[in-house]
Amino acid sequence: MAVSTDDLAKTSLYDRHVALGAKFAEFGGWSMPLQYTGIVDEHTAVRERAGLFDVSHLGKASVTGPGARAFVDACLTNALDKIGPGQAQYTLCCDESGGVVDDLIVYLRADDDLLLVPNAANNAEVVRRLAAAAPAGVEVRDRHRDFAVLAVQGPNSDEVLAELGLPTGHPYMSFAETVHDGVPLVVCRTGYTGERGYELLVPWDDAATVWDALLAAGEPHGIAPAGLGARDTLRTEMGYPLHGQDLSLDISPVQARAGWAVGWSKPAFWGREALLAEKAAGPSRRLQGIRARGRGIPRPGMTVTVGGEPAGTVTSGTFSPTLKQGIGLALLPPDVAEGTEVQVDVRGRAEAFEVVRPPFVQPSTKES
Numbered sequence: 157m158a159v160s161t162d163d164l165a166k167t168s169l170y171d172r173h174v175a176l177g178a179k180f181a182e183f184g185g186w187s188m189p190l191q192y193t194g195i196v197d198e199h200t201a202v203r204e205r206a207g208l209f210d211v212s213h214l215g216k217a218s219v220t221g222p223g224a225r226a227f228v229d230a231c232l233t234n235a236l237d238k239i240g241p242g243q244a245q246y247t248l249c250c251d252e253s254g255g256v257v258d259d260l261i262v263y264l265r266a267d268d269d270l271l272l273v274p275n276a277a278n279n280a281e282v283v284r285r286l287a288a289a290a291p292a293g294v295e296v297r298d299r300h301r302d303f304a305v306l307a308v309q310g311p312n313s314d315e316v317l318a319e320l321g322l323p324t325g326h327p328y329m330s331f332a333e334t335v336h337d338g339v340p341l342v343v344c345r346t347g348y349t350g351e352r353g354y355e356l357l358v359p360w361d362d363a364a365t366v367w368d369a370l371l372a373a374g375e376p377h378g379i380a381p382a383g384l385g386a387r388d389t390l391r392t393e394m395g396y397p398l399h400g401q402d403l404s405l406d407i408s409p410v411q412a413r414a415g416w417a418v419g420w421s422k423p424a425f426w427g428r429e430a431l432l433a434e435k436a437a438g439p440s441r442r443l444q445g446i447r448a449r450g451r452g453i454p455r456p457g458m459t460v461t462v463g464g465e466p467a468g469t470v471t472s473g474t475f476s477p478t479l480k481q482g483i484g485l486a487l488l489p490p491d492v493a494e495g496t497e498v499q500v501d502v503r504g505r506a507e508a509f510e511v512v513r514p515p516f517v518q519p520s521t522k523e524s
Contacts, residue, residue, distance in 0.1 A: 167212035168304055168363045176381055184276030186213040189383040198386035199477040202349055203517075205378030206310035208370055209387060211348075211355070212363065215260075215279025216299040217272045219286065225267040227294050231286060231426055232262065233409065235419030241266050244329045244346055246417055248409055249274070249282050250427030254434055255405035256412070258282050259397065261346060263331060271357075273305070275399050285426075304363035308370060309353030309390075311520070312377040317343070317354060319373035324354070328522045339366060348387060350394035350519035392474050392483060395445055395514020401456055402443060402471045402485050411439045411487065441468065441487045444494075445514040448482035452500055452507025459501045460486050460509075467492065470500060476516060482509075483516045 164187035173180070178189035189210065191198060201207045219228055229236040234247035241264055249257040258278035263271040274282045279300050287296040308316055314324040323332040323343050331344040342357035358366045371379060388398070397403045403412050410431060418431060446454060454473030459466050473484030484500075492498070494513055499506040 165213070167210055168360050169210045169212065169367055172364055172367055173210065173381075178381075178383060181384065183384055184213055186276055188213055189381070191383040191385045192381050195383070195385035195389060196477045198380055198382035199389050201378065201380035202310045202351055202382055202386060202390055203478060204311070205380070206308060206312040206316050206374055207349075207380055207382035207386065208367070208374065209307040209309065209382050210304070210363075210367070211307050211387075212304035212360070213276040214305050215272075215274035215276060215282065216303050216357075217274065217279065217283045217286070218297045218299050219270045219272065219290075219294065220268060220297075221294040222268055223291065224270055224294050225264065227290060228262065228270055228272075228286075229422070230424045231289060232260075233418040233425050233427070233431075234262075235422055236262070236264065239264055239329075242330055242332070244331060244344060246329075248403075248414065248417055249285065250409070250425070250431065251405065252427055252430065253405070254408040254410070254427040254430035256399065256403040256407065256409060257285065257405065259399050259403055259414075259417075263342070263344065271299070278399065301360055304358045304360050306356045306358060306363065306367060306370065307347055307353060308356070308374070308379075309347045309349040309351045309382075310379075311352060312374070312379070313351070313353045315377045316370060316374040316379055319377075320369055336366070336369070341366070347521065348396060349390040350396070350515065350517065350521055351390070352520050389474050389477055392472050392485070393476055393478055393515065393517040394519055395485065395516065397443070397485070398472055407443075407471075407487065408434060408439070410434045411441055412443045439490060442490050443471065443485050444488045444492065445512045445516060446470070446484050446486050446498065446500065446509040447479075447512050447516060449497070449508040449510055451482070452502045452505070452509065453482035454484035454486070454500050454502065454509070460488060461499045461501070461506070462488075462492055462496065467498070478517050482507075484509075485514070
């Protein structure tokens, strides 16, 4: 829903979005561009050419000092010994019940220097929890407004960055540090769309200069500014979870099929005992993909029935511009197998869906 609320936080690119005719929406307490020319157009630009997103609302926090890496490893779920300096890792911040406080990316610069990128609404809570637990000598700082984040996503993303002499081609989930026209940048081979792409960490006050340069460099490669509407349809096609819908304090990583981001053999991380117990017992529900057999479009909160009986709830749902059909994620009983036909109550109509395993569209992110 479009909003124009003055008390929402704004990124340093807000005026650029206004000039481009963006429609805004509230997200995580921020006024963010929902769309410019249209969600389907922007979605297609990312899948076929390149899209440029302002995702500066994402949180940022630094953890520095002797033992910083070991400290973060003992708090968050994934195993930091899987990566080295210059690499990034998807991980989860859980509470002692096994619920997910947030999902985030950790950028490992050195054993004593880590940058975390949580979700917008959860940044303060992640920082609070880490700061409260940090041992002497380890400093946790909120860096939310120190950096902007610009995402260049799509098959032409390498060409766009190359026009500016920026590093490209480094492995998926790694990053390179550089300087462009005097502006220090971190170029991360990460993203939330399933397409090949990059996320650039830019000093907050320099974001507009870099945004303009990327749009100009990308013009011959078909780049288009893209809003959070397209970001949502793109991530749903991949089956990527959104915190607050598919992961939450009430939806554990075991239920959300995010156990791959848990270092099960680690001696310590927040929520370890609860998650080990749930894994051993088996979850009471799990996140599954659903794909329409007809024209139904699922939306979060809609009821899913199996054999006429209520069985679960849609957590994310949308129309897939790539597949031209409704797709979604739903929490269902663990015995509902792939291939099962289920019904979704779409505004009082029972629409047929098939249970499938995401991604709905083949991703290209891990190509070298």
